[in-house]
Amino acid sequence: MILTPQFIFRNVEAITPAFLRSHGITALVLDVDNTLTGDGSQKLEPSVQSWLDAMRAAGISLTIVSNNTARRVAPFARRVGLAWVPLACKPLPIGLMVARARLRVPRRQMAMVGDQIFTDRMAAGLFGIPCLLVQPRGGDRSKGVRFKRRFEGRFINRYYHRGGTLYE
Ligand SMILES: [Mg+2]
Secondary structure, three states: OOOOOOOEEHHHOOOOOOEEEEEOEEEEEEEEOOOEEOOOOOOHHHHHHHHHHHHOOOOOOEEEOOOHHHHHHHHHHHOOOOOOOOOOOOOOHHHHHHHHHHOOHHHHEEEEOOOOOHHHHHHHHHHHHOOOOOOOOOOOOHHHHHHHOOOOOOHHHHHHOOOOEEOO
16 A cells, blocks of 8 residues: 555664665655754754765755645745755655656665655655655744645555554
8 A cells, every 4th residue: 555654763873874774765855844954934944964974975865855845945945955846746646756867866776765655655665765754843834734644544554553663
């Protein structure tokens, strides 16, 4: 089922080079809102900056794919020095196609990192790559997202029920 998480991490900082290596992942497509920072926030936490540096040092290619507008995504992406795709229409895999062309890696080496089942997890599933689901960094500003959150629980429960663990 493309909605049940395959991996759940406490936050992006819990994703390690060792984990990626053991799964053959060399490129990450990163969501922004509630993944790299709070929803709608431009704040860059030092722990996230260190994590990005550690990923680069480990040779992991990174790019941003967000459903949000260029106005929201561009300043943050510039700050962390990453290329970005705005208005990605996740769960449609269009943004991931653009990201793959940009990253120039085989699909089997890519993973999506995001906080939402019905956008990030689903887009990754439709594109045929794993999703490293992270717990949201804070609350959701959009009513639409808050509405979707209500339906995430059953898929998250299924993950734990099947023996999935929280990576932290
Ligand atoms: Mg998000």
